[in-house]
Amino acid sequence: MKFQAFLLTTLLGLAGASAGLAQDDAAPAAPTAAESAAAESAAAESAAAESAAAESAAAEDSAPAAPATIRVVDDLDVDAVIAAFNEGSDAPRQFTDEERSWIGAGVAPGDIDKAHQGYVAIPSTDPNVVIINRNGKELRVTSNADAGRVPVITPDSSHMMPFAPEVDNGSFWMAEAASETAKDVDRMFNFIMWINYIFAAIIGGLMVLFCVKYRRRPGVRADQTITHNTPLEITWSIIPTILCAIMFWGGYVTFLDLRTPPPDSMKVNATAYRWGWNFQYPSGVESPQEFHVPANTPIEMVMTSTDTLHSFHLPAYRSKSDVLPNRYTKIWFNSGEPGTYRVYCTEYCGKDHSNMYAKLVVEPREDYEAWLTKAGNWMVNENGEMKPLLEIGELTYNRRGCKSCHSIDGTKGTGPTFAGLWGLERQFDDGTSAVADEQYINQSIRDPYSQVVVDANGVSYGKQMTIYSPMLPVEQINGMIEFIKSLEGVARKD
Amino acid sequence: MTQVDIPVESPVRPVQHLDKNFINHSKGFLSWALTLDHKRIGLMYLVGISLSFFLGGLFALAIRLELFSPGMQFMDAATYNQVFTLHGAVMVFLFIIPGIPAALGNVVLPLMLGAKDVAFPRLNLCSYYLWLSGAAFFIWTLFSNGLDTGWTFYTPYSTSYTDTSVIQATAGVFMLGFSSIFTGLNFLVTIHKMRPPGMTWHKLPLFLWGMYGTAIMQLLATPVLGITLLLLIMETTLGIGIFDPQKGGDPVLYQHFFWFYSHPAVYIMILPAMAVVSEIIAAFSRKHIFGYRMIAYSSVSIALLSFLVWGHHMFVSSESTLATLIFSAITFTIAIPSAIKVFNWLATLYKGSVQLDTPMLYALGFMWLFTIGGLTGLFLAVLSTDVVLHDTYFVVAHFHYVMVGGTLFAFLGGLHYWWPKMTGKMYSETSGRIAAVTAFIGFNLAFFPQFIMGSRGMPRRYADYTADFELYHRLSTTGTLILGVGLALLAYTLLRSLFGGKKAPANPWGSATIEWECPSPPPHHNFDHPPLATDPYDMERVEWDEEVQGYVPAVGHRPTAH
Structure with a gap:
């Protein structure tokens, strides 16, 4: 949306919204x-x-x-x-x-x-x-x-999928810890929190006490003789120094734990893209947006990004690392007891940053293995035959993050809608044009920036699209072509 | 230590007001636009940064209203990204960094030195116009494609993925950087060369020590930001690969460059705030500041150490384990001088004669909020806890406690403290106090819940969130509205005083620093005779005078030897 228009609508909206909020907190009109x-x-x-x-x-x-x-x-x-x-x-x-x-x-x-x-x-x-x-x-x-x-x-x-409910457990400050290392982090957190409570109580208490006790009164003068006190000043410099040294060392030791995976850990690769995650297992199985691991197993994540910076954040395991293009970063965690955990992206990566979630499912080894088999065979039906291309296309659309930008009901999203796209004349921002056919769709998926489409107002959609060439096999591209073909004639609202 | 009263027949009261002062001694647009008077430049800065603060505040309000409920309320995610980016960029670059030094410092610093002006008045005016140009570039950004990179302009998003006006914005920041450098240079030379007779380094008011530390950082760190942004512009326009890996660059290099400036910049924001608070606490306790040397040295040591800790912004961005170890250790060394300052302010209150006027309420608010901000910084300096809290709302709450609870409250305290000197008018003490207390309550309600949601996992820069964070966000939004009411009342109080306020005496608070010796507001040339400097915290040097409703030099006072 254009920013000028936004400024106007916001100012109007603010008035409306604040009026609405004032009316009734419980019913956020809307x-x-x-x-x-x-x-x-x-x-x-x-x-x-x-x-x-x-x-x-x-x-x-x-x-x-x-x-x-x-x-x-x-x-x-x-x-x-x-x-x-x-x-x-x-x-x-x-x-x-x-x-x-x-x-x-x-x-x-x-x-x-x-x-x-x-x-x-x-x-x-x-x-x-x-x-x-x-x-x-x-x-x-x-x-x-x-x-x-x-x-x-x-x-x-598709917007902010609620993850597992387990964040409602835990203490006032922290969600429940899912591993021993996470509990070490929490012990340090609680130690620092106690230091916080004590110092805040001392400083706040004395501040109030002095302001009341030594409030200005007629005829009472301030004591001008107290200007410094070297032993006192040395004391209040040394005590915080000692506490800082303890915190620093304790934090460093646990940090080393967080950073050093055991040699027998199971490896999972993660590729971040705008705006989603793709997880790859050593066997070659891939799974988008959701990954499963066996319980009580050390898991090492090896991560990279195909575009901007991202960050892999697993709050339950107190673990996080930025994910960068052209670099590999690693974290590990011990999966612990079965459960479902949230994965957030915590490094700002553009429009749908707040939608870039993933889900971690920790489950007993048998269930994990069954899931892995199924995940590896998602293009195959129960009889071991390839599913029809159209079905593969629809699954690809839902699994690969296409749906977060391209609608199928005709509404305009971050990218153009797939509804009624087949056979349409497409205008590109370099002035050229092409008909939406097989080759157009193939090229848009593999090399999107070579032909960036403009919308109905002639405004370019820009370089928003993830480049899928290293990730998408030919069956899935063929499936996408069939899927888009199936939407021919659906009304477009852009 | 003993004081001898020497009877004097008729004490000569100093002049309290003058018919011709710096505000009305010349008239017309050009007499302001081309002025070299540090006080007028300071006032123009004050107007500019106040408007910027208002703009940034509107963005803040939009953010909080959007986050009142889960789901999108009245903007889409792309717009939200623009709004939080512009909130951060406007607040940091246009308001907080220039806030205290350029607006308050410009007016007060030469007065405190008993000087006629800063060392380089033309450079000072140039710095103001650079600020204005930078601000104009920001407005241009607003009305072209906006900005959605976050105020940090992290690459490669800012160079290769966004279609917003990064070049206008970074060019604006580049100019604002030079504005900051010129101010720092000016203050550094002024403090070195223009101190009055008697003002040795250990008689320098603590405000000036703070300004001195700030100036060192402005001068040495800001050029790095300029270079970084030039490289960023070159990558965007010329396609030279510096930060974008697709062009052969390294995005982490950008983070090193950026934080090499922006961490000292954090102290460019907070050191002047500490400096203001040191003045206010001493003045309203009517007591000599406690541990003067420790406060002064801690300002300079914070300034120097601030150059060595930039890596603590990058504990989880693939920094090596050795580097994280070193940066974490050095970060703790900064905690010590900050703690020392708080203890010294507390000790200044002890056995003082404490008057809870508006500036003092802000200073005490600062002490509490900065204490919370500083203590919660410990979680972020400790490596293991930083990993989980990094880039969550815990960090958002932490730096708002330091930047808003710290710098903004100190700025507002300083504004009320020097308002009578700057404008010659007294504001309504009652509504000033109500505004201060309202802002304090609103601020805590707005930001304390953010600590909790942050440690429970809520990431920052999210346009939307899951229902389990709803309560915290609602409290936060409610607090923001209360804070807004407090600030609106504050603006009303101060603006009202310009039209209906009582005339201010030369020294309404009983401070012992030199700026209170000239009339309110000061004449164009500040002082008729260069004043003689004594101990800036010898509070009994002045005493209350009913007739002028202010403080005048005490009769027969002999300085106490310390």
Whole structure:
């Protein structure tokens, strides 16, 4: 977006937003989020829109005054839905009245747990409003784009996928530590925190005490004889020096632990690109955005970047290293007990920096091996045959990070949409043009900067695209061609 | 140690106000635009950096409102990246670095020396115009493609991947750098050559010691920034491979160059703040500063050590283990002089006569916030804990405690302290105090939660976050709004005083430094006769006078020997 336009809209928006915030903290007015709505909640919303179509005209006129409540779908038999859900189950699930009302509004019984966490929205009587029940607190979120934006967060959302819930554990200051080395880091953290508490208490306490006790009073003069006191000054220089020496040494020893992988550690390569991660195993298996490791095993990560700086941050293991183009950096961690952990990019890398997440799954060795086999065979079906090219293309689109920039519903993203792209005349920023055919798609994937497209206003999309030539095998490129072909004729909204 | 009262018949009160002062002795646009008067240049700087602060503050507000809830509220991720970049760049380069030295220092430093002006008045004006040009380049950046590299301009993103106006912005920073160098050079020579009779190095007010340390860093470190940004511009425009690996360069080299300047720059920001606070604490305790020599020496040692610790910004950017060891060790040596200063200020309060006027509230606020900022710095100096906290909100909170809680609060304290001298007007003490307390509360609410979310893993520079960080972000945004209210009240208080404020006496606070001996505001030439310097913290040199509602030289006072 152009910056001038932004300045204007921000100033206007600030006034609106602050007014909105002032009104109601609990209900951050807001909206949309088509991109992030999960399939099921999206379906539920549209169902809501249809069935409530009659009321909606009236609701829009009469307004914001009438609060939205949980929708009731008249012809939905809640008992039948639950019975269908429990069919064949050894332990049929009982639903509370609240949960039954959600099912009655169109939430699938299997999604009730996610709805409790706030990841699945509950349709309301107002087609523009969905209800998010986040940790027992109800948020009413309007999907009216003009009112601001708060997308429904779903586990399948392309935007800020929630990772594992384990960060809610741990202490006030730190998430739960997942390895012994991480616990060493925490011991040092707590030691420094105690130094902080003690010094802050002494300094703050004395400051308040002196300001009260020696406040200015008529006839009382300051004691002008106290100008220095060498023994005192030496004391308060030496005590911090000793504490600093202890902290420095303790920190250094643990740092060496963090940096020195055991010789028998399992190696995983990670390649960072804008904006995602690709993990490679010694066997050649690749896995984007998510990697699994066996439990209680030292894992050494060998990392590099294909474009800008990135940083691999594993908070649960207290581990981090920048990832640089043309260099290899290493970290290691002992995987410890099974669990799911967050991986963040912590070095600013451009537009979707805050979306550059990955997931680490630590699991028992058998499960890990099963996953590895499956991950290695993702282009092959159960019978050991290659999947159809179109399916490979769709999987590639979802796995390789294409979807974070190129939409398939026609909306404009960081890159041009794939909808209706096939056969279109493309204008490049050097003035030339080409028809979107096989060769055009192949070249755009392997050497994107040789032909940068301009948008409907003639503005170049710029050099945003990841260069995939070293990563994408020919089956996947062919798959992408089929996938884009399948979107021919879909309406474009750019 | 004994004082002998010598009866004097009728003490001659010094002149408190003059009809012709530096503000009104000549009129017209050119009399300001072409002025060589350090006080006028200082005031023009003050207006400029205040506007920059306001602009940077708007960006801050936009950031915090966007982060009030998870998901995107009213901007997209690309816009958010521009907003946090511009917030950082405007605040650092246009406000904090020039803040105290160029605005307050320009007005006060020659007055404190009893001098007529700085050593090179033309260079001083040139430095102001360089600042103005740099600011103009930033405005140009805003209205062309914006800037989304982060204020650090890290390569190769800034040279090869962004399509925003990096060249305009870096050219602007280049000019601002020279503005800073000229100011430093000017102050260095002025302090060396223009001290009044009696002002030996150990009688130099601590504000000047701080300015002296700052000037050394401005002079020696800033050229490195200039060179680095020139190289960056050359890589972007001419395609010479210096930092981008695709062109054969090395991105880590850029980080070394950048932090070789920008770490001293952190102390360019905080040393003047410490210097201001040393003056305020002594004045409002009406007591001799405690441990004068230790404070003075610690300023200079901080200035020198600041050149040796740049690597602690790069503990996780593939720096060798040996280098991290050395940089971590040297970093701790800076903690000691900083701690010493805090203890000395505390000891100055002991058995003082403490008056909680507005400047003192800011100075005490500074002491607390800087203590938190400094103590949390320990987590980042320790190698093992830095690895997990690096580039998270913990770092964001830490440097805001130091930069905003430290430098901004000291700047505001200094602004209120010297306001009567600069403008000749007294502001409303009541609304000044309310503003100070509101800002203090708002600041803590805004930034303390950021420590917690940072240590729990929230990375910095994220346009969006997961729901488990929502509470901390909401507290932070609420605090920002309170801080904003405090600052708005502050602006109102000061601006109001210009139109309805009482006339200020020459010495409203009872300070013993020389700048309070000339009338408020000072005449064009500052002093009729070069004043004689004595101990700058001999507070009983002046005493309260009901008639002028200020302090006048005490009758028959004999300096106490120390």
